[in-house]
Amino acid sequence: MRVTITKKAEKKLRQGFPLVQKEDLVDSDFPTDWVIFQTQRKEEIARGYLGKQNKGVGWVLTQKKVELDESFFEAIFLKAKASRQSYFNRSDTTAFRILNGEGDSFGGLTIDWYAGYVVFSWYNETLYTHKDELVRAFQTAYPEVKGAYEKIRFASDLPESMPIYGERAPEPLLIKENGITYATYLNEGLMTGIFLDQREVRGKLASGFLKGKSILNMFSYTGAFSVAAAVGGAGETTSVDLANRSLELTKEQFQVNHLSSEEQHIYVMDTFEYFKYAKRKNLSYDCIVLDPPSFARNKKKVFTVAKNYGELIEQSLDILAPNGWLVASTNAANVSLEKFEKQIEQAIAKKGVKVRKQTSFALPSDFKTISKFPEGSYLKVLFYQRMD
Template sequence: MNVIQLKKGAEKPFHNGKLNINEEDLSDSVFLKDGEVVELTDYLGGFIGYAMMSFEQRTHGWVLSHDKDAHIDEAFIREKITGAIEDRTPLYNQEDTDVFRIFNEIGDGIGGLSIDNFNGHLFITYYSAGIYKIRNLVVQVLIEALSPDSITEQTRFSIDGRMQIENNHVTGNVPEKIVVTESGMRFNVHLKTGPMTGLFLDQRETRKTLLNNKRSHNETFLNLFSYSGSFSVAAAMAGMSTTSVDLAGRTTELVTDNFNVNDLPLDNHHIHIMDTFDYLKYAARKNHQFDVILIDPPSFSRNKKKVFKVGRDYPQLIREAVKILKPGGELILSQNLETFTLNQFKKQIDETMNGLGIRYTLKDVKGLPKDFKTTKGYKGGKYLKIVTIKLAND
């Protein structure tokens, strides 16, 4: 086993539990191989832990164990996966939900690996070529432990310097559309192709809150960056009229299919294939007003010559959205940038609203659901922040 040393001064965070290894932490990483298990030491040779090199966009590797007597072998990997499955036992016993995360990367002990359950169909994501080397063992453990209807894998890592995302069938019969149930709502999921499945599992609690907040059809809900319209479904089932906005042409089909699978008529529900900022300006010109606006943008996107960066451009989204929000209305603000903390996000919201001279109250704050297990050793793992604010009535 190769031994790698931290630079002088880089050891303190690791002694305090840090698990993600960045290139700048290491004295030398040139000779290391993706997927290699190494012994990590401080600059004096003191033992830190055993780590797996995992050349991802986020990190250069992950500490897997601080136990000097540990063996990072097949038994170790197997124990991590079966332990995560056992932790999710209550989720398997739910009557109204059959979709959730089984394994959440370093939160469950192995960085660069996630496993999702879609009504008995498993979806494995590998975030580095190194972690992909253990794929056969991962699949074997899942078949033995769960006897799934099917397994599909997705690789998300650089090949020859270019990020490539591919979905590959592993075993079982994978339908073109898998219907899953979440909090009694039904959603269509697509595992065979594309980088996204059709349902972001980390937003389950947001959808559940929308669903349980019963309203009337006279109240209106605007879903910006709506993708497949799962938030719109939840709002519609709570009784609201909805408007879904997204630039992707496939949005109309995805939203319509999700409404249909829930036997929801499309009356009083609208879909706009537009740039979000263009829609906000259009809605303001038309004097449209909404009771609730949900904003859930990507961290980064490019539309022709426009570049959207969530950390930089979120305040402008808020400024434009409040122009079409009714007095006393609610903004549900979601942000998923790993390097942006909840406190930073709340401060950004507060500064934006104060700059507009608009009074508001903080109504709710949410993060990741429990199946997206996190650890203190990787602060970036708590990437999701959902802040709901309510405007004053005047």
């Protein structure tokens, strides 16, 4: 089926921009399926699909005149697999991304590897309607996979998570990352127990960077940053998260690494309430990690990275020890690196504290991105050191 695009969109697509927006289409009514994108002169310039999602209304998959059939998708999976051979060869890391959407020429789908099992994340209904064909192509490219699960990340009445094929993974499924063990659960909602894109940041914490020092891990989820720091010799870890599940899940992460969870501090508490508590108790930390969700809501407050991250920085500086480290992190795609840095540094200036930015991290290489789509490089992690 052919879909006509505007002159402005024609220029973008020819330059390799993969995302299609509603305003790129000449007609407001469009098919949610595989399509040929053509100019107003009826010239074909790309092939892909249309389907509503949180990013635009579709993706370009190729500029070649080829059928979008099973063999086409098998080739995409094989190419992505070959580019990650170094990860498959590692014995100290057994969980990583094997298909990263538009970074691997397949916008709308990500696939993660967990020690022989995989997790598909579908971001729109169009791809999901072609699920059987896509999964067959994947199985041809990855015959060694023990079992597969899926996450539904578009508006739907379907369960958020369910098995697709093969064996069921153990619960928990223990994976390795930089030689550290993490407990994961592949079929419990949209999350698995670890965010794989933070691997290199956890690697720095595990390297002895905080040996003998204290770390406060805010929005800690299952405490992965805390565990990495403890393995790296941190003298004390404190993990804070509002979700009730975080307590037992964080304890488990320490236990699977043969670290006593009783010696760690784990609080189920709102982050801003913990800041107040820490000030009352005159607590201070050598390192504070701030990795909030892009958007969060509790009974008292709505938090967005775009508007409220500076508040986290200000509160953290009140309890950051002399020469301590501030690890500022966000996965908010709508906040550029420049805007993120500006927000952080304005908050620091407001408190009158001297800091120096020492290092930064972006997505690891298995989370492939393309220069034509900078929005895809969403992770921004900045290390600042207090200069006292």
